[in-house]
């Protein structure tokens with residue numbers, strides 16, 4: 319889509335910026351240091367620059383990466399879009415993940431560059447708008463939610479198979495279990511996931527102290543309760559509307575699920591958002607968001623094109 323950068327949004331001029339999360343060996347990501355004296359100078363950034371009038375974001379990305387790093391983009395996909403107002407400037411950071419490139423990446427303009435492990439990104443100082451980009455770069459594109467109606471044993475066996483297949487983010491959902499059984503299951507699941515995948519638990523917030531290594535997935539109702547963010551694991555939330563996405567952003571959660579995109583057997587009563595509305599909601603959302611509801615891994619590219627982090631799924635993601 320041709321851009322009209324800077325584009326007029328009401329009275330504010332929004333500078334459209336194409337930026338890249340470039341993946342290299344061992345999943346390392348390339349970051350560069352912004353020259354002192356430029357806007358946000360001295361801070362680390364994901365390389366990129368302004369989209370010129372009439373230019374597509376993809377062309378701008380390719381041009382900027384050639385100019386700044388001397389590389390040719392061979393494959394890229396949308397990762398996240400962030401609209402941010404600095405006191406002196408408003409930007410739309412249109413971030414793409416570059417999965418393949420040719421050439422040796424180096425600071426063409428003399429800027430320092432570094433290949434860093436995704437886990438190390440939070441240790442670098444980036445501009446204020448970048449936190450959701452860092453989260454998006456660390457998170458996978460699939461989010462497995464465990465199916466209900468299984469015994470704890472069957473859940474653990476399925477989880478072990480899913481991990482063997484490379485699943486890296488799992489929500490332990492077992493609404494049929496009593497509290498004590500769920501907590502016992504959570505302890506065992508955490509052992510299985512250790513060093514291989516992030517496990518997101520559900521339940522009352524005061525349980526969190528019992529599971530310091532776990533992430534927490536809030537219900538939409540919990541988003542409306544007072545919340546104290548603890549350091550450590552991921553914090554996520556289930557959202558179904560613009561209002562819930564806003565509450566999630568205000569609560570400082572790291573990522574969300576947005577559902578239901580399509581109606582499903584697991585939630586037959588909930589009216590589906592449909593793709594059009596889901597995409598519109600994602601446009602206004604600056605957090606990494608997994609689309610959920612009747613979607614399988616085959617819907618991944620459609621979800622990415624709609625602006626999502628990826629796809630979350632229950633049955634379609636559960637190993638046979």
Ligand SMILES: Nc1nc2c([nH]c(=O)n2[C@H]2C[C@H](O)[C@@H](COP(=O)(O)OP(=O)(O)OP(=O)(O)O)O2)c(=O)[nH]1
Pocket residue numbers: 335336337356357358362363364365366367368382407409411445446447448
């Ligand atoms: N490239 C990049 N820009 C970012 C990031 N985070 C962030 O807030 N920005 C802001 C800083 C700038 O105001 C704007 C990007 O502009 P830029 O200075 O890179 O643009 P450019 O490469 O076209 O530079 P120039 O030729 O205009 O000097 O977006 C980021 O991670 N990467």
Ligand SMILES: [Mg+2]
Pocket residue numbers: 365366367368382386
């Ligand atoms: Mg630049």
